[in-house]
Structure formats: structure tokens, C-alpha cells
Amino acid sequence: MLNITMIGCGAIGVGVLELLESDPQLCVDAVIVPEESQGLVRQRLAGLRKPPQVLSELPAGSRPDLLVECAGHRAIEQHVLPALAQGIPCLVVSVGALSEPGLVERLEAAAEFGGTRIELLPGAIGGIDALSAAKVGGLESVRYTGRKPARAWLGTPGETVCDLEHLAEAQVIFEGSAREAARLYPKNANVAATLSLAGLGLDRTQVRLIADPLSCENVHQVEASGAFGGFELTLRGKPLAANPKTSALTVYSVVRALGNHAHVISI
């Protein structure tokens, strides 16, 4: 059985914990969340058969088999970097954080120092295996379009482009490089960053973000071409009720990745 520590326990974290209850090979012993939300998180987890401990940091000397981040960009600096340096393998969903200059190199250095690895999870998007294989032969272009319900863009710079509450039709709120998308829309640009890291990089991956008042899904479209040929992918993700900015597939992506570490066949 693998003993896991989870960073963050919001929409993704709770979904993952609920699904892992039926897997005897995986056990989340502890979740790490900010001090001020610990009470709320304990309430959220009270219905689980075996609720994990709720902590504000990894106890000194604690050595989980895996650490999985489901928290947000700040948690990479705060928890993932030190865990890697201590030799704990880490799985990460807040891939957009890696668009911050220098962070990829610091994560690599920490993992090398600790003699371990960091795994970037596909999260809400599919086709990462194909894109990253296509990169070996040479990619020519990668274009990503992210379309979400208008209200999912509240609290982002999209608010300055249009009136998100009263939008009548779909509106492009951003067009540019994946680097710029990750800087301006950190909570919504994890997919763009993941596609960039797997493919042509942050500066050459083209991104378009759309607020669509008529959509009730998070729709991710990828068009890629290169020496391998080409592919077009449309993924219509259902948003999580607990956080409409996040697609349910992200929860399943975490459960799949953890399962692949524990089960004898991985796919």
C-alpha cells in the first residue's frame, strides 16, 4: 500500500479522497492546508470512512511514499520544493506555476538533490502523451482554445474586457502566448502551461481564451501539427460543483496517476 500526503483539500482534493476510499492500495494519511481552513476541511472530511489527519505542514521526519499537490500555485514553492529536496516523489496539478521564470530549474535542482522525481499531471486535458511524443519528431504549431462559462472568468482580467455577468454571446477575452496567459490567468491557465511544457514551449504555444455565457462546460480544444502529422482534440469537461473553474477530469487524472504508482499495470 502507498502512503500519500495531499497538499490542498478543496474541490479536487475532496473529490480525490472520496474516490480513493474504494482503493485498498492507496491511503492518504494526511492533508496539508492553511492553518485558517483546517476546521472547515475537517468538517468536509468527516463523512469519510478513514479521514486523513489535517495538518499545516509536513511534520519533520515524515516520509510519505508520494506527495500530491491539489492546492494552487503558491503551494509549489511552499511544499513541493522542500519535499523534493527531502527525496519525496511529488505529483503536481498546478502546472501553470511552472511558467514563473526559473521555477522549472529550481524544481529540477531540488529533485536531483533529493534523488527523486516530480510528475506533472495532465489534469483537465487529454492528448499530452501524443503531443509529447510528437515533439520528439518535431512540432510546427500548437494552438489551444479554452472556452468556459462566463462566470468562470470572474475574478480574472477578463472582467476588464467585458461585462461577464451580462454577456449575451461568446467573447474572446485573451489571445497571445501561453506565457502571457499563465501570467494573466494563473487559475485558468494550467492546461495552457501543460500543453506548452509537453510541446512547443510557453512562447510558441498560441492561446485563445473565451468567455461563453451559453456554455455550461469547460471546453478545451487543441490543434497540433508537425513531422508526425496532425491532431485536433476537443475535450468538453464538466465543471466541478464545488469549483466551476475546475473540470471534473482533473480529479480523475489525479486518481489515475496515483493508481498507476500502486497497481502492477499502469495505463
Ligand SMILES: NC(=O)C1=CN([C@@H]2O[C@H](COP(=O)(O)OP(=O)(O)OC[C@H]3O[C@@H](n4cnc5c(N)ncnc54)[C@H](OP(=O)(O)O)[C@@H]3O)[C@@H](O)[C@H]2O)C=CC1
Ligand atoms: N492541471 C489542471 O488541469 C488543473 C489544475 N488546477 C489547479 O488545482 C488547484 C486546486 O484546484 P481546486 O481544488 O479546484 O481549488 P480549491 O480552491 O477548491 O481548493 C484549493 C485547496 O488548496 C488549499 N490551498 C491553497 N493554497 C495552499 C497552500 N499554499 N498550501 C496548502 N494548501 C493550500 C486551499 O485552502 P484554502 O481554502 O484555505 O485556500 C484549498 O483547500 C488550482 O488552484 C489550480 O492551480 C485546477 C484545475 C485544472
Ligand SMILES: O=C([O-])CC(=O)C(=O)O
Ligand atoms: O479545469 C479546467 O478546465 C482547466 C483549468 O482550470 C486550467 O487550465 O487551469
